[in-house]
Amino acid sequence: MDPLSEVLSLLKLRSYLSGGFDANGDWAVQFGAHDGIKFHAVLHGRCWVLVEGVPDPVKVSEGECFLLAAGKPFRLASNLAVEPVDVRTLLPQVHDGRVVTYNGGGEFLSIGGYFTLADGQADLLLSMLPPLVHVREEPNRATLRWCVERMRQELSDVQPGEFIVAQQLATLVLVEVLRLHLSNERRESVGWLFALSDKRMRAAIDAMHASPGRRWTLQTMAEQAAMSRTTFALRFKETVGLSPMEYLTRWRMMLAAERLxxxxDSVSEIGLALGYESDKSFSTAFKRVMNCSPRQYSRQQKAGTSDANVALRPQ
Incomplete structure (x- = not known):
C-alpha cells in the first residue's frame, strides 16, 4: 500500500453524500462550521465561494469542485451582494430528503458531501491542506467527472446499496482532488503529502512505510533515494519539514497507536515489531510523540477519553 493510502486508512476515513442544492435567481446561503472535510461539485451553473478567514472569494463553474478542509463557516452565492440565508432554514424544503431547493431551482445545481476522520489524528491530513482547494475543469479530469456524474445519478435514482456506492464514489473524489492538488502545488510547499510528488523522497517514504520495523539508518534511507547521506538528509528536511528519523518515528507511533x-498485542510485541529492542526505548519514543506512555494511551482509548494527537508535520 502506498503512503497516501496508508494514511487515509489509518485516519479511518468515512465519507457521506449529504445531498444537493438547487437554486434559481440571485441567492446566497450561509453554512456553519463543520468537522472533517466538506466537498461540493457544481453540476450546472456557477457560484461564488467565500470561506471565513480566506480574503478573496473563489468563482466555481460548472464541472468544477472544491474541498473545504479547515472546518470554517462558508457561503455559497450567485451574487456576493445578496444577504445570505442560513442553510438550516431551507432544510424543511428538501426534496425527497436529498435536494435543498431555493427560489424554485433550475439555474444552479451542486452536490456535496463530507468526510469524517479518526479522532486525534485528523490533523495529519488537514494540516497539509489550505482552507479551500479549488479543482478547475480540465480535459484530462475524466475520472473526477465520472465520479461526480455517478454521484448525481445515485442522488436522483435510489437503488439498493446506495450508501456504499456513494461512500466509495466520494472517497474516489477526495483521492482525485488530493492528487490534482499535489500536481498543481508549488514546489516550495513543505510536508509529507507534498514530498510524495518528489520521486526520490517518495522512494524513501515508500520504503519506510513498507518496513517500519527495519533497523533504519540515515545511510540505508539515503540508499532508497539513491542519494548521499548528507544530500538526502538536507533534501528530506527541506521537503518534508522533519528529519528522516523524526519522520520514521512519527510514522511508527501512528502505527503503534492504531495497534494499541x-x-x-502487548506493548512489547508492538514495540518489537516497530524496531524497538526494549520496552523502555519504545515507551520513551512513544511518550515523546504522544505525550503519554503506550499503556496510558491504550487505557485512554479503551475508555474513549484520549485526546492524543500524532501529526507528520513540523512542530
Missing part, C-alpha cells in the same frame, strides 16, 4: 487501540 484495535489489537490485542
Amino acid at each position: 487501540t484495535h489489537s490485542r
